[in-house]
Amino acid sequence: MEERIVTPPDGYASPALREIVSRLGSSGRKVVLDLGRPSSENVQFFSSRNCKLFISDFFDCLSEEGAVARQGRSAFKGACSKLLSFPQGTTFDYILAWDLLNYLSMSEVEVLTEHLLAYCTVGTRMMALVSIYQRIPDEPFRFFAVDEERVRYESVTLAQRESPRHKESDLLHGMVCFEVETSLLLRHGMREYGFIVTEDIRRCAAAKA
């Protein structure tokens, strides 16, 4: 029987979003990196909560770079440097990865998170959805923050591809300095993770070296 991902019309309850929103507005302005596609809803949602929002549209920009950008760690590292370059001194409080990790190999997840660590600090949180299904849409969903605890998403294509079905143990091994803060298996076949940077980034880097 073919597995189908059903999009709940009113979205799903998101513990990771709730965690993020509960911290917005406290202790000044927050800086949010949205790795997904641009949407007015998310701009409005985060801007109205005293956030500065960076949108990177990473998957589409990476696709524009062509297959060469994904031929090995070095090429992917170069693509990350090119596509995820931010003003000096930028530190993100929150990173919205949405379902991007489903479209990256484990090696690419490692490179991406290592690159992003340069813009993180202890306490930076990352929201990510990982599919447990074998098949996923050929392109990431478009995600919208509906309210303070609900996320809605819609598919942009009917085509499908194999899912890497990343395991939590692999993610934690590859995502240096990140730990799982919240983890919830959703009814639509995705596990939503709330990751948090818990260690000093320089110490992580030194330990890895």
Add this chain to the structure above:
Amino acid sequence: MSVWKRIEHDDGTDAVAPPVTSEGVGRLASRPATIATIGPSITIEGDVTGEEDLLIEGRVAGKVTLPKNNVTVGSQGRVRAQITASSITVEGEVEGDLFAEEEVVIRPSGTVRGNIVASRVSLESGCRFKGSIDMERAETKESARAKRPQSVKEKAPAADSGESLLTPVQPAISSTS
């Protein structure tokens, strides 16, 4: 005064043009008379300033500064410039920062690579955008204006006060929160 240094036609011929005013920019008969148009075959390298709404269907590299007016980058427009305007609508491609007193709208056909500072931002489904969005500064500005006591007389429009209308509004984008 509008100034652009070089006009390059699609056929590859170049011409150094003297400084011209925005009145020199062609108009489309189907558009309201107050909208100046940079046509698809026009390339401008340099700064564009003025006091009327502008539709860009050609190529512009430099700065576009019309702080009291609306700027539209049409579907054929290709802009590599910082744009400062009252409101900005993008249907074509822009590489550069956008500063709008009121609103920035990126239509589904629009692509923007740059940072946006505006009171309102609308990213229509299907548009492409990469950069940062900062609505705080513009909102703060608006709320400060709203909170101003009634007794304080609004500053007269620049045209009446004799001030230059060409002074760009260009808040710097901070790199951190």
